Amino acid sequence: MAIEPTWLTRTPAWTALAAHCHATGTAHLRDLFARDPGRGERLVAEGAGLYLDYSKQRVTDETMRLLVRLAEERGVAARRDAMLSGEKINVTEGRAVLHVALRAPRSARILVDGKDVVPEVHAVLDRMSDFAARVRSGAWTGFTGKRIRNVVNVGIGGSDLGPVMAYEALRHYAARDLVFRFVSNVDGTDLAEATRDLDPAETLFVVSSKTFTTLETMTNAASARAWVLAALGDERAVARHFVAVSTNEGEVRKFGIDPANMFGFWDWVGGRYSMDSAIGLSTMIAIGPEGFRELLGGFRAMDEHFRTAPLDRNLPVLVGLLGVWNTDFLGAVTVAVLPYDQYLKRFPAYLQQLTMESNGKRVSVAGAPIADYSTGAIYWGEPGTNGQHSFYQLLHQGTHLVPCDFIGFCRTLNPLGRHHDLLVANLLAQGEALAFGKTADEVRAEGTPERLVPHRTFPGNRPSSTILADRLEPATLGALVALYEHAVFTQGVIWDVDSFDQWGVELGKVLATRIVAELESAAEPALAHDSSTNALLRRYRARRGQR
């Protein structure tokens, strides 16, 4: 039986948006602002401590009205409520999607298969708090009785990107007498460099893996254990130097970690939605249990905003809808994430997994091919102002349309002369330059030789949003992450994709397992790959040298 396609492009709102885009798509931001002096104060929204200015997006009030209608027609609110009430909306894995339960207050009740999950969430948080406090105070010591000075998170994907991003983002609040490292790559260089200058007797490994079967993490954890044992010479040291964060108690036991030192979470938490679960243990050790609860409070504030704000003033809904507009109507393929804050240097990398693993899909929830619209955009970015001296040339004058998300703060955590004003001046200048550009006449009026005029002209009309918050605090980070989590959700509903599975990562894993056996076999293996893979594999075997 043929699977019904998603008739998204035939829905009234989509058709109306297409017609509207056709009629107004060429309007320049310069004219939109000139005609409408209130635009910059009207096309904004505020919630959970974040101020979103989307007036420099290529939209009008009518565009926004139609986009909100699209959200209504696609049932975004009903899907949101289904998610929040624990329905199994991750249909390809038959799972509920309840990262919101990770930050629910103790008094909340959220049922999965008839069982309230909130008490378990708080029980884990309490155990984490107790453990984190003991590491921070020095009460938890290594096997030889030395105090823990180094915390190394071993994990990959959602079990790495959240922890490393949050640590970098909240470094200002982190214990200064502890060193934090993050090991993810199966490339031995990662572990070797992360541990080179550390004393095993003072090092705690947090092995973070939802499944506890991930090749990279298990390989790194085994080598870390060997490193500890080589120095401390006693199997009992493992219990003092390794803790696990996982949903898989059986595998944790097999690895040799005492389940008493395991912090659990649940299959209704997706890896890329897990930085506020026990996966955040390294974050909690860094910023302390209080700081972690503030982080959760920020998430919760944005959850509440998402749940209750009208769609046309709902930050995640607006961010999600603007992404749909840019991708499907203006034809943008990527989104640049440009934090004007050094602490957010890993935020673009974090968002890459959140957005692209969630919405990088080409079939509908029911499994029908998506043929006539585009889904998740490619996310990338670097902190400003560094990007300005690198790829902004293309943003301003290239042939591609790259919508930008600027992120900035009114107050700095490191006041230093003029630095912060200079930073924010750059943020504001870039949004302005992208939107308004510089006409050939303006360039000529500056006395530019005619042959250089085309080179020095800026077309403008390049869309951006600006997210401004007061100060980068744990709660701000929580709100920011939840903003994007729910924006991704909104888009997934509109595009009719399962934003919570990731089958696309499986094939490579399976092939790698087969190839590993061929690389490691003593006898020349009979190869049955394509001619390219066969030749590369033979060349590697011939040239890798002695092992």
Ligand SMILES: O=P(O)(O)OC[C@H]1O[C@H](O)[C@H](O)[C@@H](O)[C@@H]1O
């Ligand atoms: O936490 P783990 O089970 O080790 O998984 C780590 C990562 O690997 C998988 O392949 C998925 O692509 C990611 O979504 C996941 O976050």
